[in-house]
Amino acid sequence: MVAGLSVVRNDNPLSPAACPRLIVKVGSALLVAPDGTIRRDWLATLVADIAAAHAAGQQVAIVSSGAIALGARRLKLPKGGRASLEDAQAAAATGQIALSQAWSDLLASHDLVAAQMLLTLDDLEDRRRYLNASATLDRLLSLRVVPVINENDSVATAEIRFGDNDRLAARVGQAAGAQGVLLLSDIDGLYTANPQRDPEARFVERVERIDAAIFAMADGGTASGMGSGGMISKLQAAQIANSAGTTLAIASGHHDHALSRFIETGHGTVFLPERAKRARKAWLAGRLRVTGSIQVDAGAAAALAKGKSLLPAGATEVSGIFQRGDVIDVLGPDGRALARGLAEYDAADAARIVGQRSDRLAAILGYAPRAALIHCDHMVLL
Template identity: 35%
Template sequence: MLDQPSMIHKNYLNRARPSTDSLTIVIKIGTSSICDEKTHFPLLSNLSMIVETILQLKARGHRVVLVTSAAVGTGLRRLNIDVKPKKLAAIQAIAAVGQGRLMSLYDDLFGQFNQPIAQILLTKNDLADRSQYLNAVNCFEELLDMGVVPVVNENDTICSSEIRFGDNDTLSAIAAGMVKADYLFLMTDVDCLYTDNPRTNPLAKPVWQCDDIQALREQIVVSAPGTSLGTGGMVTKLIAAELATAAGVTTVIARGSTPQNILKILSDTEQNDLPLHTRFTAKDNPLVDRKWWILHGLKSIGKIYVDHGAYRALVAKQRSSLFAAGIVKVEGDFVAQQSALILYERKDAAGAIIEVVEIGKGLVNYSCTEIGRIMGCKSADIPEILGYIESDCIVNRENLVITALREA
C-alpha cells in the first residue's frame, strides 16, 4: 500500500472511477480553513473560494452538502474573547453567538450568486429515533432536490458530551451516509495523509490511495491533534473515512485552503497533474440504510454475551438471527427496541477470558430482565417462562449488524 509515492500515484491514476455525470458530494470544512487560529477573524478569501467551488460543482449538475465548523471560533471573534474557555456552558453560549454569524457569512457569500442555503443542526439524539432519522434524511433529500445547499453543523448550543458526535469529521461521515453520497471531502490544513507528521519528519511520504484502513493504521504514525479552536485531527479523519466508506462513500482528504482542487480530483483520470490528496476506496458491499442507522445512529445501551456456537453462527453465516439459546450473559439496563452490543468472550483451557470479541450490534426484542430469564432456553420455551412471546429470537437478522471480520 505504501510504495514510493510515484508508484502509488501511477497505480492511483489507472484505477477506474465512478461516473461524474451527477454526483452527491459532501464537503467538510474545518475551523482552521474558516477562522484564523489566533485572531479568530474569518478567512474571507478562503470562504469565497469554498463557495465558488460549490457553485461550480452545482453548475456541473452535482448535489452538494456543506458540513462546516467554526461556530465557536466565529463566536469568540464576535465577543472579542481571546481564548476558548473550558467551561461547557460558556462554550455553548459562544457557539450560539457564532452560529448565527457563521450562517450570515455563508448567506452573504452564496447570496451574491442567488444560491439559497439551509441550516441543519444535528446531535446524536436527533438520529437515535428511527422516525427522526428518516425525517432528517427526507429533509436533506427535499433540500437537494430544490437546488438548496444544506449547511450542516453540530448543535453545540445544546450538546452535552453524551450526545456529541465529537467532531465534525464524524458528523460529515454520518451526513454522507444519510444522503447516500458518492464522495466525502475532508478538507484540512494539510494536503493529504502522510506516513508520519510531515512537519516534524522530513521523510514522511504522502499516501495517495487506501483500500484497507485497518492495514493502513498499522503502517503509519497518526498522532497530530487538531488546532486550538478545532476538535479534530488526522485520527478523527481516519475514523470518518472508515464510517463513510462502510456506507459506500469514496472519501478524500485534501487541503482546505485550496478547495478548487476538488474539481481536479473529480476530473478525468487521464491527467497527470492531480493535486496531492488521499483517497479511501468505498466498500463494494456497503451497509443498507437501516443497518447503517443501527450501527452509527444509535448508542448501545447494553451488552449481550453469547456462547461459541452462537458466535460461529452469527459470524460465519452473517445472516443469522440471535436466539436466546446462545446467550450466556446480559449486562446493562435496557428495554425492547433499544440497541445492544453482541459480544463473545474467548477463553483459554482453564476458563480464563483472554479476549472479548465484538460481534456486532442490534435492536433487541426483549428487555434486559426478560433476556436474563430466557437466556440459554429454546424459543419454544419462551411462552412458558415469560407467559407471552414477542418474537422467537432476541435480535432479528434485519436488525443485526455484524462487525466481526475474523472467522469463528
C-alpha cells in the same frame, strides 16, 4: 483561475460525473483566521467551486465548522471558547449566526439558496430522527438547495455530541445517500507518519482497507489547534463513510478554489469502500432489533427483489407494535422474511392502509401520506 471544473482527473471518484451527491466538510482552521474573523476571500473561492459543481449537475451539502471560533472572538472568551462546556455552548450560539450569514450571502451571490441544519449525535443515532434528517436532506438537495450543516454545539454535551465535524460529515453522507465525502483540511492527506515530525514520512494516495496499520500512521493533534479533530478523527470518519458504501477523501484546503483543485488534480488521500453500496445497509440485516413485520403478496415480493420500495397496495397484513423508524421485517406470502427495513408509518396507520392504492391514503389517514411503507433506501434484502 476561477474554478470551472475543467476536470483533468476523469477518474476522480468525487468529480460531478462520478459523484452525483457530495458532502464537503470545511474545518475551522480554513474558514476562520487566527484573529477570529472569517476568511471571506478564501471562502468566496470555495463557494465559486460549489457553484461550478452545482452547474455541472452535482448536488452539494456543506458541513461547516467555525461557529465556536467565531463566537469566542465576539464574546472575548479565553482559549478560543473551549475553556469550559458553557463557554463553548455560548460561543457556538453566538458564532453560528455569523457563520450561517457568511455562507448564505456568498451562495446567494451565485443565485444559490442556502439552508441551515444543526444536528446532535442523537439526531442521527435515533432511527426516527435519522429518518427525518435524511428526508430533509434529500428534499433540500432535490430542490437544488445547498444545506449548510453543523453540530448543534449550543446544546450538545459530551454525552450527545460527535465531538468533531469529520465524523458528522460521514454520518451526514450516509443520511443524505451521498456517493462521496470530501474533508477539506489543514493537511493534504494521510502520511505514513506525521510529516511535521518525520521528514521521511510518505504520502498515501489510496486506502482500500482501514486497519491497525493505517491507524498507526495517524496522531490525534490538529495543526492549527483551532478545531477539535485530527487525523484519527478523519480515519474514523472514513470508516463510517466506507461502511456506508461512500468514498471519502482528505485534501488540503489551504489553496484558493480548494474543491476544484482537488477535482482537477486528484491530490489527496482517497478511502475507497470495500463493498460499495451493499455495506451501506448491512446494519439493517444483522444488528438492529426487529419490532414487527409486514406481509406482502407475490407481486410486491417480486417488486422488492428488483429494488423497489414497499407500497401499501402490495401489503396484506401488519404484525407487532412499532413506530415510524423502527426496524421491521417484510414477509413473503409464505411467511418467510424477504427484507428488513425502517418503517415509514406507525403500526396502527400501516394497518389502516394495507392493500390500498396510493391515491386513497390521504382520505384514509387524514394527513399527507408518505409514498411507501418502507422506502428502498432504508431496506435491505435478506
